[in-house]
Each structure stands twice: as structure tokens, then as C-alpha cells.
Amino acid sequence: MKVVHTIAALRSLLDPIKLAQQKIALVPTMGALHKGHVSLIEAAQQHAEIVVCSIFVNPTQFTDPKDLEKYPRPLEHDIEMLRASGCDIVFMPAVKEMYPREESWHIDLGAAEFLLEGEFRKGHYQGVTQIVKKLFDAVEPDVALFGQKDFQQVLMIRNMVSYFNIPVQIISCPIIREEDGLAMSSRNIHLTMKDRENALVLNQALIYVKDHFASQGVDTLLGHAKLMIEETPGVTLDYFTIANGETLLPETDQKKSNVIALVAAKVGQTRLIDNMILS
Numbered sequence: 001m002k003v004v005h006t007i008a009a010l011r012s013l014l015d016p017i018k019l020a021q022q023k024i025a026l027v028p029t030m031g032a033l034h035k036g037h038v039s040l041i042e043a044a045q046q047h048a049e050i051v052v053c054s055i056f057v058n059p060t061q062f063t064d065p066k067d068l069e070k071y072p073r074p075l076e077h078d079i080e081m082l083r084a085s086g087c088d089i090v091f092m093p094a095v096k097e098m099y100p101r102e103e104s105w106h107i108d109l110g111a112a113e114f115l116l117e118g119e120f121r122k123g124h125y126q127g128v129t130q131i132v133k134k135l136f137d138a139v140e141p142d143v144a145l146f147g148q149k150d151f152q153q154v155l156m157i158r159n160m161v162s163y164f165n166i167p168v169q170i171i172s173c174p175i176i177r178e179e180d181g182l183a184m185s186s187r188n189i190h191l192t193m194k195d196r197e198n199a200l201v202l203n204q205a206l207i208y209v210k211d212h213f214a215s216q217g218v219d220t221l222l223g224h225a226k227l228m229i230e231e232t233p234g235v236t237l238d239y240f241t242i243a244n245g246e247t248l249l250p251e252t253d254q255k256k257s258n259v260i261a262l263v264a265a266k267v268g269q270t271r272l273i274d275n276m277i278l279s
């Protein structure tokens, strides 16, 4: 496994691979890797000969400076995990490498940009698409893999790709959970023991909705799920919605396909998200 820090070094590794017409997969991450990330590397290996993983805590997508400051950065551990997973190239640029000068960025990501995460983290998806475009320019991958855990992020990245006509296949991979159902997340490390227990309600509320989707109406389901979360001590709900998987607008027609339940809540000091496909 090669570890590189500059776009120039990355390109000199990738040029012969491209000349040999080998397929390249990119797995963008912010590090603090867990089994969810490893599942993306493993899926990437099914789609390409060479797997590049980027580790970059992208400042432009953080709307809360404290969140950026305390974002975990266990670099040695990450490199060891990637080595064990069979990743080929790790790209770990410094902030100056990706943002050599002040720049403004704004593209039309469609109305769904401003819903859900976009409402609670204003400008977040401009920052996400800005860095993912830069990573795509640096790597020129044939395929890029993202987690369904960040459901809205995958939609926004697909919109960015179609905005620029980038020839890359975007693949969304299933959510990897702890044994008790908590969605794996780098931010779980901030949870106290009590928070960790309380956080389970997010997955439990999603399961409730999925299990009763055929037998109860949307209003009843939402009422029950929100109550479950609001009654859990230390948990503050940002949103719980049953939405169309394309527009992210509330869905009331339970016979439709592509319906998803999405949740975000603060558990103690830590904001977590999760979701579940309903149809």
C-alpha cells in the first residue's frame, strides 16, 4: 500500500495504472475509520483493480467550528486498517494541497440541498460537493463508493456529477451497524456510556417504522417514532421524516416505491444521523 500526500505524487502513481487501462475506485473518507469504511473498500475491490482511499477532514463542509476542531484524527490506526483491508493507495493531503488559495464555490444541487441535513447544516453540501469534485479531478476514478448512512450526501454527489457530466459511477453501499443496531460513525467515539445506550433509540425508531409501514398510516408512524426519541433522556430530535428517496419531500403514499425514513438527533453533545429504506 502506498501513502501519498500530494496530487502530483498521486498522479504519478495513477498514470501507469490508467495507461494499462485498469479500473480505479475511489473511497472518499474523513478518516477515523471503522468497519463501515472497510465495507466500502471491500465493495470497491469488487468494482475495480485499484482502490484509492482518501482521508481528508474537509473544512468547507463543517458548519460548526467546534465539530471540526474535535473531529477524531487517529492517522496511524487508519493507515493500519487500510493496509489490512487491502487498499492500494491512500491519499492524505494537507488542507493547503486541496485549497491552495481562497476560493468560492456554489453550484445548483437542486431543491433537496436545503432540506434535512441542509437545513440543519447550512452550506454543508456545497462544501461536500466542492471537495468531492476536487478528489474526482485528482483521481479520475471509474467508480466512487459512498455509504447509504449519508443518504442525502449520495443524492447531492449524484447531482454534482450530472452538473459537471463527470464520467464516474456512483455506488451507494449499505449501512454497517454495531451488533446492537447503532449505525457505525466516526463521531460515536464522542458518546459517553449513557449516550451510547440512549443513541440506540434512533435505530429502534427506524425499525418500528419499517415493521409497521404496511399496517399503520404515515402520521401514526411518525408520531410514534418521534415520541420514542423525544422520551429518551439526553436525546434532542432534529428531524424524523418519511420521505421520497429522490426529492426528500415528505411521502404520504405508502404504495409508492423508493420511500425512506431519515432521522437526525443530538445525543448528549454528539449529533448523529441514520436512515432506513422502507420500500
Ligand SMILES: Nc1ncnc2c1ncn2[C@@H]1O[C@H](COP(=O)(O)OP(=O)(O)OP(=O)(O)O)[C@@H](O)[C@H]1O
Pocket: 028, 029, 030, 031, 035, 036, 037, 039, 040, 145, 146, 147, 148, 149, 150, 173, 174, 175, 176, 177, 183, 184, 185, 186, 187, 188
Ligand atoms: N456505518 C456505515 N456504514 C457504511 N458506510 C458508512 C458508515 N459510516 C460512514 N460511512 C461512509 O463512509 C464514508 C466516509 O464517511 P466519514 O468519514 O464521514 O465517516 P462517518 O462515520 O460517516 O463519520 P461521521 O458521520 O462522524 O462524519 C461516507 O461515504 C459515509 O457514508
Ligand SMILES: CC(C)(CO)[C@@H](O)C(=O)[O-]
Pocket: 028, 029, 030, 056, 058, 061, 128, 131, 132, 150, 153
Ligand atoms: C464524502 C466526504 C469524504 C467528503 O468530505 C465526507 O462528506 C464523508 O466522509 O462522508
Ligand code: BAL
Pocket: 061, 062, 150, 153
Ligand atoms: N459523513 C458525513 C460527513 C460530515 O458529517 O461532515
